[in-house]
Amino acid sequence: MRAPTAPARRLPRFSLRRIAAVLGKEFIQMRRDRVTFALILGVPLMQLLLFGFAINNDPKHLPTAVSISDPGAFSDSIVAALNTSGYFDVVSATNSPETARRLLAEGKVSFVVEIPANFSRDLVRGTNPELLIQADATDPASSSNAVGALGELATDALRDDLIGPLAVRAPQRPSFTAVIHRLYNPEIITQWNIVPGLLGIILTMTMVLMTSMALTRERERGTYENLLAMPTTPVEIMIGKILPNIVVGLIQAVIVLLAAKFIFKVPMIGSLPLLFGVLVIFIAANLAVGYTFSTIAESQLQAMQMMVFFLLPAILLSGFAFPFRGMPVWAQWVGEVLPVTHFLRVVRGILLQGNGAAEIWPDVWPLLLFMFGMMTVALLRFRRTLD
Amino acid sequence: MSNGELAIDVHGLTKRFGTKVAVNRADIQVPVGEVWGFLGPNGSGKTTTIRMLCGLLRADEGSGTVLGFDFRAQPEQIKREVGYMTQRFSFWEDLSIRENLEFVARVYGLPNVKEVVTAQIERLGLIKRQDQLAGDLSGGWKQRLALAACMLHQPKMLLLDEPTAGVDPKARRDFWDEIHRLSDEGLTVLVSTHYMDEAERCDRIVYINLGDIVARGTVAGVIEQSGLHTFVVQGEGARALAPQLHGKPGVDFVAFFGAALHVSGRDPAKLKAALEPFAQQKGLTIQESKPSLEDVFIQLQEKGRGAYA
Ligand SMILES: Nc1ncnc2c1ncn2[C@@H]1O[C@H](COP(=O)(O)OP(=O)(O)OP(=O)(O)O)[C@@H](O)[C@H]1O
Ligand SMILES: [Mg+2]
Numbered sequence: 001m002r003a004p005t006a007p008a009r010r011l012p013r014f015s016l017r018r019i020a021a022v023l024g025k026e027f028i029q030m031r032r033d034r035v036t037f038a039l040i041l042g043v044p045l046m047q048l049l050l051f052g053f054a055i056n057n058d059p060k061h062l063p064t065a066v067s068i069s070d071p072g073a074f075s076d077s078i079v080a081a082l083n084t085s086g087y088f089d090v091v092s093a094t095n096s097p098e099t100a101r102r103l104l105a106e107g108k109v110s111f112v113v114e115i116p117a118n119f120s121r122d123l124v125r126g127t128n129p130e131l132l133i134q135a136d137a138t139d140p141a142s143s144s145n146a147v148g149a150l151g152e153l154a155t156d157a158l159r160d161d162l163i164g165p166l167a168v169r170a171p172q173r174p175s176f177t178a179v180i181h182r183l184y185n186p187e188i189i190t191q192w193n194i195v196p197g198l199l200g201i202i203l204t205m206t207m208v209l210m211t212s213m214a215l216t217r218e219r220e221r222g223t224y225e226n227l228l229a230m231p232t233t234p235v236e237i238m239i240g241k242i243l244p245n246i247v248v249g250l251i252q253a254v255i256v257l258l259a260a261k262f263i264f265k266v267p268m269i270g271s272l273p274l275l276f277g278v279l280v281i282f283i284a285a286n287l288a289v290g291y292t293f294s295t296i297a298e299s300q301l302q303a304m305q306m307m308v309f310f311l312l313p314a315i316l317l318s319g320f321a322f323p324f325r326g327m328p329v330w331a332q333w334v335g336e337v338l339p340v341t342h343f344l345r346v347v348r349g350i351l352l353q354g355n356g357a358a359e360i361w362p363d364v365w366p367l368l369l370f371m372f373g374m375m376t377v378a379l380l381r382f383r384r385t386l387d
Numbered sequence: 388m389s390n391g392e393l394a395i396d397v398h399g400l401t402k403r404f405g406t407k408v409a410v411n412r413a414d415i416q417v418p419v420g421e422v423w424g425f426l427g428p429n430g431s432g433k434t435t436t437i438r439m440l441c442g443l444l445r446a447d448e449g450s451g452t453v454l455g456f457d458f459r460a461q462p463e464q465i466k467r468e469v470g471y472m473t474q475r476f477s478f479w480e481d482l483s484i485r486e487n488l489e490f491v492a493r494v495y496g497l498p499n500v501k502e503v504v505t506a507q508i509e510r511l512g513l514i515k516r517q518d519q520l521a522g523d524l525s526g527g528w529k530q531r532l533a534l535a536a537c538m539l540h541q542p543k544m545l546l547l548d549e550p551t552a553g554v555d556p557k558a559r560r561d562f563w564d565e566i567h568r569l570s571d572e573g574l575t576v577l578v579s580t581h582y583m584d585e586a587e588r589c590d591r592i593v594y595i596n597l598g599d600i601v602a603r604g605t606v607a608g609v610i611e612q613s614g615l616h617t618f619v620v621q622g623e624g625a626r627a628l629a630p631q632l633h634g635k636p637g638v639d640f641v642a643f644f645g646a647a648l649h650v651s652g653r654d655p656a657k658l659k660a661a662l663e664p665f666a667q668q669k670g671l672t673i674q675e676s677k678p679s680l681e682d683v684f685i686q687l688q689e690k691g692r693g694a695y696a
Contacts, residue, residue: 021493025482032481226477228443230494231467384462387404387444 022240211290249283270350288374394575397451424589470542480522596691623670
């Protein structure tokens with residue numbers, strides 16, 4: 001006969017065995033969910049190939065307008081050189097700089113080459129005239145090669161014209177200045193920045209998605225009641241649900257990094273173990289965000305909406321889509337809160353600049369702070385009852 | 388088996404959802420080792436009460452203990468000692484039978500997880516299907532799995548919410564034999580059910596209607612308290628009588644039991660008078676009898692509805 005008021009068995013708040021139990025359950029469920037699993041592995045690869053190539057392509061035949069205020073042999077040479085370079089298609093030659101600029105603003109052309117009045121005279125006199133090149137740099141990665149080619153091109157073109165008595169004006173250095181204005185996007189983002197950036201965005205998206213379903217799914221299937229009726233504590237449930245997804249995130253990271261190295265030839269100067277250390281923190285931070293959503297959302301649909309709400313700023317305000325320093329200050333503050341902002345700096349720093357632990361620390365502690373803060377919110381929000 | 392100690396001892400248990408009172412000042416005292424039945428119509432508050440007892444819903448009012456623990460302050464302690472079976476199947480359908488049971492065993496920190504689970508699966512007779520996904524089981528087998536799972540950690544008390552809904556008669560009988568065996572060992576059981584035969588197997592029953600506990604006691608006691616008198620009308624044309632008897636003074640309600648008609652009311656004299664005109668009808672026998680538990684429940688439910696209207 002058992003006494004009803006037996007002294008309570010010791011109640012550990014935290015038991016590794018229970019965490020292992022939840023962990024095991026989550027791994028099995030993840031394995032059974034074939035479609036999700038395929039998506040987890042397929043999505044990063046697809047996105048990487050899609051966006052990696054879309055953004056990094058070295059495009060040719062970009063529509064170009066030339067405004068010629070100084071018609072003549074030099075201008076003709078420049079237009080011909082532009083066309084034969086393969087980078088540019090001169091679709092419009094006008095004598096009005098305003099018309100050319102309007103074409104650029106309307107997006108009809110990507111470049112405007114402006115040959116100022118008296119260009120030939122000044123060139124011949126050697127007073128170093130300016131050749132103005134305006135580039136639509138909203139998609140800078142794709143236009144940067146073309147811009148780079150422009151100055152070179154004009155020099156070569158003119159060298160052939162500076163013959164006879166003018167040959168003295170054809171030195172090694174150009175005797176004119178190509179002034180390049182990158183409009184709409186003063187910072188240049190090279191293609192090497194895009195692929196590491198995609199790593200941050202892909203992880204943010206899939207990791208937040210994975211855990212934002214964690215509790216809502218249990219709630220919708222009715223298993224939440226059972227989970228709560230058992231002696232599992234909120235901390236154990238959270239750890240049990242986050243840990244398996246860290247493994248998933250690391251697999252994704254490996255896929256993306258392999259593609260970055262072998263397909264996109266992104267240089268990897270810094271320490272990979274250091275990068276993976278930061279990756280674990282970054283992945284956990286995003287999983288904590290998703291998990292927090294799942295403690296708040298009533299349904300999987302709501303959780304999904306919260307995820308989208310989080311994803312947009314992660315893409316737009318992190319320095320991935322737009323140059324961070326070009327954003328208004330308030331937007332920079334929002335960006336500073338987001339884990340992906342710091343991760344982008346870290347990953348670019350490690351891969352491209354070879355930064356070490358000391359250099360990346362200013363962006364690592366905010367990640368840690370964010371992760372622990374989010375987990376605390378999740379634990380506070382965790383509902384131990386059904387009402 | 389009662390030694391006077393109470394496994395459940397709660398007073399004034401109240402739960403509101405918005406303005407709706409789901410459970411209204413319920414007092415429940417269940418002695419250790421007894422099997423109590425929890426009955427009442429759909430939506431009367433059984434599930435809500437059970438959830439409050441095991442800490443899954445916060446009671447708006449009320450105080451008391453469950454297994455000696457303050458049920459409001461110590462839900463975590465209660466959870467370890469109680470086996471709770473939910474009304475709706477709440478195990479993981481994408482885990483196999485074995486995986487579900489192993490998960491439960493691990494969460495409760497049982498030693499020898501594999502052996503314990505194997506023994507339980509053998510007892511269930513599911514050894515051949517142990518690797519089948521729980522979601523693929525038939526409704527009745529899901530119930531049996533859930534029951535096995537909530538007994539795995541040898542709790543001191545079982546809170547079972549309609550554990551035998553959809554379970555076949557043989558399995559139901561096995562289930563109740565098991566319950567009585569465990570109760571002989573000192574296990575306390577509170578089981579909600581809609582089956583009369585199960586209510587009759589309980590030491591005591593509690594009847595709840597629209598959140599109010601309106602009857603409690605042994606089956607005989609509840610029938611006694613009801614003050615109900617029942618006449619059984621049998622024979623040819625008995626069923627045809629029902630519409631004529633409805634609403635007659637003294638007749639509280641008329642219910643079919645197979646071919647027989649149970650006519651019940653609280654005033655025996657009026658009831659007799661109401662039946663008088665049919666007494667001579669040939670082929671009919673009218674006999675006063677003890678009201679069945681079902682008669683009493685029908686009355687309680689009708690009474691509740693009347694009060695509500
Ligand atoms: N989470 C909730 N939110 C709002 N109302 C609720 C909630 N849970 C239960 N109720 C209401 O409380 C009342 C009691 O419900 P409960 O589930 O306890 O009934 P029950 O006796 O278990 O019924 P059944 O026999 O159908 O299982 C019902 O009217 C129900 O609609
Ligand atoms: Mg119920």
